[in-house]
Amino acid sequence: MTDEATGNEQQGDGGNGPGGGDGADGRRRVRVVLVDDHRMFRAGVQAEIGRTDETGVDVVGEAGDVDQAMTVIEATRPDVVLLDVHLPGGGGVEVLRRSTPLMGDAEQPVRFLALSVSDAAEDVIGVIRGGARGYVTKTITGDDLVGAIFRVADGDAVFSPRLAGFVLDAFASTDAPPVDEDMDRLTQREREVLRLIARGYAYKEVAKQLFISVKTVESHVSAVLRKLQLSNRHELTRWATARRLV
Incomplete structure (x- = not known):
């Protein structure tokens, strides 16, 4: 992963927020599921962010397609799902559609952060409209990804800088989006x-x-x-x- 800033806000450094909880050492923990159809990429992300004692991120499950994702998400009820856009079985949008009840859980909401190689407007807008709280590309650094995970767990919206502009334009427009x-x-x-x-x-x-x-x-x-x-x-x-x- 190469350098890409996702914002300068700092992670939470303790206490129970809307997402995550405290570990035995009193540090903030966020439980994460990785959803990507490339096993080697999942392994790389796991190695980068899954050092729980250092990052506060606890990777509790992985999946490579839509059906696997739903099984793992429903079984583990993570704080944040790192979700690829292009997946066998219907794509990230299908995972979001099936997860709507979990996202709406007032006591333990499951939040989604898209992590994709794609920076196409259609992909970004599609998953954000589907309910994802943010979208970052796979050029992001491990440290920035950890920061984005904590922010999404807290309910913030997080975007890679290059994507934020057209996301805001798409949702701020008073005109109805073109219908194909x-x-x-x-x-x-x-x-x-x-x-x-x-x-x-x-x-x-x-x-x-x-x-x-x-x-x-x-x-x-x-x-x-x-x-x-x-x-x-x-x-x-x-x-x-x-x-x-x-």
């Missing part, structure tokens, strides 16, 4: 298949990424082509590229 009627016709899974196909993935590769069968991928592609009134995957790729979906 074509995209609205597609289901979440059809959108996932669309993006992967447009990026040049073969059907077998899409099936592996999304944990579905090749036949199911073919079915989704046919549905996408029909709904968008396109003839083949080349037209689909041009359509997706024009909308900056790839």
Whole structure:
């Protein structure tokens, strides 16, 4: 992880806040679940922030797809979930959708901080509208990530500096966001298949990424082509590229 500031506010240094609690040594603790489909990346984050005695972060679980994430989150009820945007099974937005009751728990809310390689506006706005309390990119330093985790546990909103501007613009605008009627016709899974196909993935590769069968991928592609009134995957790729979906 390279250097990236997330803000200058300091972590809480003790006591029980809205998130976390005190350890045996009296220091503040925040319980965290890591959700990312790259096992090596999860291991790197664990090594960077999971030194509990030094950071105050206690990594209580990991997951690599949407279903695993929900199982771990519901079992551990962490203070903060570090959530990747692109996940097999529906993406980070699907995790947020399923976690809505947990986010709304007045006594023990589960809060989400997106941690992604993507800095695309569509990804950022999507997870923030889904209920995430912040969004940082994977160029963040370990120390800054620990600080962001504590701030999100306390209910603050945290963004990488480069992303904060257009997030504020998107939510401050009095105009209604533009509606893409074509995209609205597609289901979440059809959108996932669309993006992967447009990026040049073969059907077998899409099936592996999304944990579905090749036949199911073919079915989704046919549905996408029909709904968008396109003839083949080349037209689909041009359509997706024009909308900056790839």
